[in-house]
Amino acid sequence: MAEQDDAFFAAAQFETQAVHVGSAPDPATGSVIPPIYQTSTFAQEEVGRHKGYEYARTGNPTRASLEACLAALEGIAPQGPGGALCFGSGMAATTTVLQTLGPGDHLILSSDVYGGTYRVVARLFAEWGLGYDLVDLTDLDALKQALRADTRLVWVETPTNPLLRVVDVAGVAELAHAAGARCVVDNTFATPFLQRPLELGADVVIHSTTKYLGGHSDVVGGALVTGDERLFERARFLQNAVGAVPGPFDCWLTLRGIKTLPLRMRAHCHNAQRVAMFLAEHPEVAEVCYPGLPGDPGHELAARQMRGYGGMVSFRPAGGPATARRLAAHTRVFTLAESLGGIESLIEVPGAMTHLSVAGTGAEVPADLIRLSVGIEHPDDLVADLQQALDAAAG
Numbered sequence: 069m070a071e072q073d074d075a076f077f078a079a080a081q082f083e084t085q086a087v088h089v090g091s092a093p094d095p096a097t098g099s100v101i102p103p104i105y106q107t108s109t110f111a112q113e114e115v116g117r118h119k120g121y122e123y124a125r126t127g128n129p130t131r132a133s134l135e136a137c138l139a140a141l142e143g144i145a146p147q148g149p150g151g152a153l154c155f156g157s158g159m160a161a162t163t164t165v166l167q168t169l170g171p172g173d174h175l176i177l178s179s180d181v182y183g184g185t186y187r188v189v190a191r192l193f194a195e196w197g198l199g200y201d202l203v204d205l206t207d208l209d210a211l212k213q214a215l216r217a218d219t220r221l222v223w224v225e226t227p228t229n230p231l232l233r234v235v236d237v238a239g240v241a242e243l244a245h246a247a248g249a250r251c252v253v254d255n256t257f258a259t260p261f262l263q264r265p266l267e268l269g270a271d272v273v274i275h276s277t278t279k280y281l282g283g284h285s286d287v288v289g290g291a292l293v294t295g296d297e298r299l300f301e302r303a304r305f306l307q308n309a310v311g312a313v314p315g316p317f318d319c320w321l322t323l324r325g326i327k328t329l330p331l332r333m334r335a336h337c338h339n340a341q342r343v344a345m346f347l348a349e350h351p352e353v354a355e356v357c358y359p360g361l362p363g364d365p366g367h368e369l370a371a372r373q374m375r376g377y378g379g380m381v382s383f384r385p386a387g388g389p390a391t392a393r394r395l396a397a398h399t400r401v402f403t404l405a406e407s408l409g410g411i412e413s414l415i416e417v418p419g420a421m422t423h424l425s426v427a428g429t430g431a432e433v434p435a436d437l438i439r440l441s442v443g444i445e446h447p448d449d450l451v452a453d454l455q456q457a458l459d460a461a462a463g
């Protein structure tokens with residue numbers, strides 16, 4: 069990674085950091101966009117004397133560029149303490165945080181936590197002796213009751229998936245710290261452009277960079293960001309020891325996506341607000357979940373904690389589960405698919421798709437719920453598409 073004026077960019081605005089941090093022109097050639105260091109190993113001048121890189125699992129300049137950018141966007145200073153670490157998927161980042169715990173430790177998970185996070189805790193780490201409870205973290209009293217002397221982590225998602233409830237990060241972090249636990253926030257849905265959990269008191273942020281950060285539905289990746297130097301060093305050890313690292317091209321694609329994150333997030337928020345307002349007024353819609361709606365239970369908290377309400381909208385059509393399935397099969401602009409956060413709009417039925425792995429756990433979602441990842445197409449086309457699909461589904 070090329071040398072950069074760290075102090076100058078550390079003081080710059082988010083949009084400027086997104087374009088420049090980790091992306092200084094290549095000193096060897098002047099290439100304005102840094103090259104993809106597609107190599108597995110690095111030449112040494114003499115035994116043990118090298119330019120900071122030895123073997124590409126341990127470190128690669130393209131990955132270092134992405135890590136520098138993500139650390140800056142989550143509010144970490146260039147020299148630390150802490151930093152960002154990138155992984156081959158969001159689940160690899162999540163697993164790395166869980167690997168900092170040991171047998172006998174206890175963990176509290178947000179009750180509508182990402183299905184894959186629940187699965188790896190319940191079906192892998194629980195077998196290794198990690199205890200856990202699912203708690204509705206929108207209720208701070210419930211969290212207070214659930215915290216135990218052996219609780220090491222409280223795992224927050226906000227807005228939650230797929231019900232888009234809003235959790236008070238500062239409130240959770242304060243209670244967790246008072247009980248001697250750390251607070252982790254999965255910031256995938258909000259991105260650092262809309263929400264900066266470390267500034268609200270959280271200890272660790274994790275991301276599926278597959279979603280809004282990459283932003284173009286063409287790469288899978290994950291990241292962990294922390295300002296806690298000890299935890300950072302342990303996680304860096306695990307990144308190298310376990311080896312769930314991303315390839316250089318995937319890092320480069322993700323970094324390319326991040327440069328337009330602020331532009332895309334503004335468009336996602338604008339379009340999601342339009343779609344949510346359209347649905348809220350539609351007679352064939354029973355309920356809309358979107359923190360940007362003034363009547364939404366999370367609206368005021370989101371207004372304080374976030375700088376926009378995000379691109380995800382969930383709703384329940386009036387006709388029930390069969391109507392929801394018909395509707396999801398009748399959109400033309402919205403593609404029926406799992407995942408979220410790309411430029412294109414997606415539609416899915418979580419109870420039958422992304423959230424199958426939480427069936428029977430008490431964390432299931434209403435069978436008639438539809439989740440939209442609202443893209444950056446023209447909002448008129450998105451609303452018209454939903455209108456015709458609602459008509460078709462109502463039959």
Ligand SMILES: *Cc1c(COP(=O)(O)O)cnc(C)c1O
Nearest residue numbers: 157158159182254256276278289
């Ligand atoms: C997708 C997702 C993950 C998992 O990330 P992968 O990149 O698919 O491994 C974790 N948390 C949330 C909120 C997600 O949406």
